[in-house]
Amino acid sequence: MNALDTKINEHFPGLVVRKDLVKTVKGNAIVPSYVLEYLLGQYCATSDEASIQTGIETVKQILAQHYVHRNEAGLVRSNIREKGRYKVIDKISVSLNDKDDVYEAEFSNLGIKKVLVNPSTIKTHPKLLVGGVWCIADLEYMATEDKNACPWLLSSLKPIQLSHFDFDGYAHARRQFSTDEWIDLLIQSVGFNPELFSRRSKLTQLVRLIPFCERNYNVIELGPKGTGKSHIYSEFSPHGMLISGGEVTVPKLFVNNSTGKLGLVGYWDCVAFDEFAGKQKRVDKALVDILKNYMANKSFSRGVETLGAEASMAFVGNTQHTVPWMLRHSHLFCDLSEKFCDSAFLDRIHFYIPGWEVDVIRSEMFSSGYGFVVDYLAEILRDQRNKDESHRYQEHFTLSSDISTRDRDGIHKTFSGLMKILYPHGDASREEIEELLRFAIEGRKRVKDHTMRIDPTYPPVRFTYTDAAGNVYAVTTLEEREYPSLYQKADAGTAKPEVGDSISDEGTGSTTNHAAAADGSDLSAFQNIATATPELKEQHLSFEENQKGISYDKLIGPYLKGATNLTITDPYIRLFYQIRNLMELLETVVKLKAPDDEVSVHLVTVEDEFKGEQQREHFEKIQASAATTGIDFTWTFDTPGTMHARHIVTDHGWKISLDRGLDIFQHYEMNDVFSFANRLQQHRACKAFEVTYIRL
Structure with missing residues (x-):
C-alpha cells in the first residue's frame, strides 16, 4: 500500500475496500458494482492480505451458491x-x-x-x-x-444497501485528509487511478456524483464513446436508475393516470437517460413538456393533480462531431433529437459536462488502491441531500447582477454539490471555494451560451463575479479559450464586458484589459506563433488543464527556426515518457532545419537515482539516431537538487522559459499506434503550464 492507502485504512476501518477486488470476484455475474462491493465490504474491508484472500473466497462462494444466473x-x-x-x-x-x-x-x-x-x-x-x-x-x-x-x-x-452510518465520524475523518488526498480517495472510490487524471479531470468525474447529493439537479454529458458516461448511474449507487436507450414513457417516468401509480421520479434519487443523443430517436412531445415543468418547478401534473418529486435528472449521450465542427456549424447540443433541442428545455439544465475532455477508459486507468465501499459513499451522499451549501461562497464573492435567477440556480446547485462532496466537514479556504465557484459557473455558461445559439431572443449575460476587494473576474469555458474565433462567431448574443473594465483573467489576480481577454488573447497569440512567417516577440502565455491543439511545433518551433545551437535545461528528463518528450522536440528541430544544415542540441538534466544506466542507454540511442538527421545531440548530468529552472536557450537570441519543462501533456496511451493522441501532439490534453519568451 502507498501512503494514501495506509491513511485511508487508518481513518475509515471497515468502510473501504481494495477496488481491484471487484473484478476478481465478479466472474460472469451480471450484477452492479455496488452489489459486489456490498459483499466485499462484509468480508474484505481490511488491509490484511490473508483476511482479504479469505474474504475473496467467501464472496466467490456466496456468489457461486446464491447468485442466480x-x-x-x-x-x-x-x-x-x-x-x-x-x-x-x-x-x-x-x-x-x-x-x-x-x-x-x-x-x-x-x-x-x-x-x-x-x-x-x-x-x-x-x-x-x-x-x-x-x-x-x-x-x-x-x-x-x-x-x-x-x-x-x-x-x-x-x-443490498447500507443500513446505517455515522456522518459525524465521516466528517471528522475528512479533516485528517488534505483536499488533494480527499479528491484522490473519491476518485479511487469511483474506481479510477487518480495518478492518471489531472485536477480538472478529477472535478469533471466528481460532478457526476452531484445528482446523488443534490435534489432536483439536472446535468447533461455529451462526448465521444467509451468515456464511462453511464457507469456512475448504473453501477455506483442503489439510489440511481439508468434508463437504457434513453427512451421512456410519461407514465413510467412520472405517474400512470389509470392506476395512480407514481413513476421513477417518485422513488429514485437520480434518473439517468442513457444514449440520450440521436437525431433519429422517437421523442414524445408530451414527455418534453412535462420534463420542462418538472426540471424547473420540481413538480408535475398529468391533469389529475399536481405532484412533487426530488429526483435529479442526468442525460448522457454520444457526440458525432468534434468540438470545432460543432462550434463552426451548429452548437454543443446539435446531436440531440430536434424535440429536445428546445431552448426552454435546455435552459433548465444546470451543468454541461464536457465529455470530450474525458479520456476513453483504458485498463490501466482502473484503480488497485483503496476506496470507499460504494454503498457507504452512496448513503453519505444521499444523507446530504437535505443540506444546502450554495451560500458558502457569498462571504467571499458576489455573482454579477446580469446573471439571471435560472443561471444563478444552476451555479448554486453545482457549487453546493461539489462543496458537499469535497468539504463535508465545512472547512474550505477562499481559494478552494473560488475554484469550485468558477467550475460551477463554467458548466452553466456552457449551457447558456449554446442555448442562446438556438434561441437568440435570450438576453445577453456577463458570467462574472466580484471579490470583497471589488475585483471583477470573468469566467469563460475551455473551448471558448481554445477556439475563440469559432466560439464568438455564432455567439454574438453573449455580452462582453466593455473595453476598460478591470477584470482579472482566470482568477489569478493579474488584472488585464478584458478587451484582450474576451477574444481569447492568449490562444490567439499562441496561434500567431505557428504562422509561416511569425512575428516573434517577447510575451508570456498561460495554458489550462485539458486544453488541446498545442504542440512543440507551434509552441516552441518558430523560436528555434534558424538556430544552430540549442541548450535544453530540464532536470526531469529521466523516465521513458519524459525522454520521449525530448525525442519529439528533436523531431520539431528536424522539421525546421534545412537538409544540409547541422544543429547542435545539448541537454542539461539530472541522472535518475535508480535507473541511470537505462537513462544513458536511451540518450545514446537518441544520439545515434539524431546524427543521421544532422543533429549533434549531447548531454551532461548536473548535481541533483541544484537544478530548478527549465528553459531552452538558442544561439540566435531567444530564451524560452517553460515552467513545466517539456512535460506539458496529460497521460495518454503511448502503446496504441491507432491513437491520434499518440501520434499527434495537438490531439493530447495538456497540463496547466506557462511559457515565457525572452529576447536575450
Missing part, C-alpha cells in the same frame, strides 16, 4: 424445491395485484412471479415497486393442490 434458474428452483428453503441474490420488483389486494414479487433472473410479499416490506422498501432492487432473499417452496396459488414463499428480504 438466468441460464441456471431451473437448477436453482429445483434446489429450493428439494431443500425447502434457499437464499438467493436477485433483482426483485413488486407490483400490486388490486384484484386480490396483495403485493406480488417477480424475481428477474430466477424467473418466478406472483410471490406474495408482506405489505410491511413494501412500506420499508418502496423502491421495490419501481424498477426493482437487488436483494438477498430467503425463498421457500410449498407444494399446493390449488392451481391458482403460488408455491413460492418469501421468508425474508434484505435490499
Whole structure:
C-alpha cells in the first residue's frame, strides 16, 4: 500500500475496500458494482492480505451458491424445491395485484412471479415497486393442490444497501485528509487511478456524483464513446436508475393516470437517460413538456393533480462531431433529437459536462488502491441531500447582477454539490471555494451560451463575479479559450464586458484589459506563433488543464527556426515518457532545419537515482539516431537538487522559459499506434503550464 492507502485504512476501518477486488470476484455475474462491493465490504474491508484472500473466497462462494444466473434458474428452483428453503441474490420488483389486494414479487433472473410479499416490506422498501432492487432473499417452496396459488414463499428480504452510518465520524475523518488526498480517495472510490487524471479531470468525474447529493439537479454529458458516461448511474449507487436507450414513457417516468401509480421520479434519487443523443430517436412531445415543468418547478401534473418529486435528472449521450465542427456549424447540443433541442428545455439544465475532455477508459486507468465501499459513499451522499451549501461562497464573492435567477440556480446547485462532496466537514479556504465557484459557473455558461445559439431572443449575460476587494473576474469555458474565433462567431448574443473594465483573467489576480481577454488573447497569440512567417516577440502565455491543439511545433518551433545551437535545461528528463518528450522536440528541430544544415542540441538534466544506466542507454540511442538527421545531440548530468529552472536557450537570441519543462501533456496511451493522441501532439490534453519568451 502507498501512503494514501495506509491513511485511508487508518481513518475509515471497515468502510473501504481494495477496488481491484471487484473484478476478481465478479466472474460472469451480471450484477452492479455496488452489489459486489456490498459483499466485499462484509468480508474484505481490511488491509490484511490473508483476511482479504479469505474474504475473496467467501464472496466467490456466496456468489457461486446464491447468485442466480438466468441460464441456471431451473437448477436453482429445483434446489429450493428439494431443500425447502434457499437464499438467493436477485433483482426483485413488486407490483400490486388490486384484484386480490396483495403485493406480488417477480424475481428477474430466477424467473418466478406472483410471490406474495408482506405489505410491511413494501412500506420499508418502496423502491421495490419501481424498477426493482437487488436483494438477498430467503425463498421457500410449498407444494399446493390449488392451481391458482403460488408455491413460492418469501421468508425474508434484505435490499443490498447500507443500513446505517455515522456522518459525524465521516466528517471528522475528512479533516485528517488534505483536499488533494480527499479528491484522490473519491476518485479511487469511483474506481479510477487518480495518478492518471489531472485536477480538472478529477472535478469533471466528481460532478457526476452531484445528482446523488443534490435534489432536483439536472446535468447533461455529451462526448465521444467509451468515456464511462453511464457507469456512475448504473453501477455506483442503489439510489440511481439508468434508463437504457434513453427512451421512456410519461407514465413510467412520472405517474400512470389509470392506476395512480407514481413513476421513477417518485422513488429514485437520480434518473439517468442513457444514449440520450440521436437525431433519429422517437421523442414524445408530451414527455418534453412535462420534463420542462418538472426540471424547473420540481413538480408535475398529468391533469389529475399536481405532484412533487426530488429526483435529479442526468442525460448522457454520444457526440458525432468534434468540438470545432460543432462550434463552426451548429452548437454543443446539435446531436440531440430536434424535440429536445428546445431552448426552454435546455435552459433548465444546470451543468454541461464536457465529455470530450474525458479520456476513453483504458485498463490501466482502473484503480488497485483503496476506496470507499460504494454503498457507504452512496448513503453519505444521499444523507446530504437535505443540506444546502450554495451560500458558502457569498462571504467571499458576489455573482454579477446580469446573471439571471435560472443561471444563478444552476451555479448554486453545482457549487453546493461539489462543496458537499469535497468539504463535508465545512472547512474550505477562499481559494478552494473560488475554484469550485468558477467550475460551477463554467458548466452553466456552457449551457447558456449554446442555448442562446438556438434561441437568440435570450438576453445577453456577463458570467462574472466580484471579490470583497471589488475585483471583477470573468469566467469563460475551455473551448471558448481554445477556439475563440469559432466560439464568438455564432455567439454574438453573449455580452462582453466593455473595453476598460478591470477584470482579472482566470482568477489569478493579474488584472488585464478584458478587451484582450474576451477574444481569447492568449490562444490567439499562441496561434500567431505557428504562422509561416511569425512575428516573434517577447510575451508570456498561460495554458489550462485539458486544453488541446498545442504542440512543440507551434509552441516552441518558430523560436528555434534558424538556430544552430540549442541548450535544453530540464532536470526531469529521466523516465521513458519524459525522454520521449525530448525525442519529439528533436523531431520539431528536424522539421525546421534545412537538409544540409547541422544543429547542435545539448541537454542539461539530472541522472535518475535508480535507473541511470537505462537513462544513458536511451540518450545514446537518441544520439545515434539524431546524427543521421544532422543533429549533434549531447548531454551532461548536473548535481541533483541544484537544478530548478527549465528553459531552452538558442544561439540566435531567444530564451524560452517553460515552467513545466517539456512535460506539458496529460497521460495518454503511448502503446496504441491507432491513437491520434499518440501520434499527434495537438490531439493530447495538456497540463496547466506557462511559457515565457525572452529576447536575450
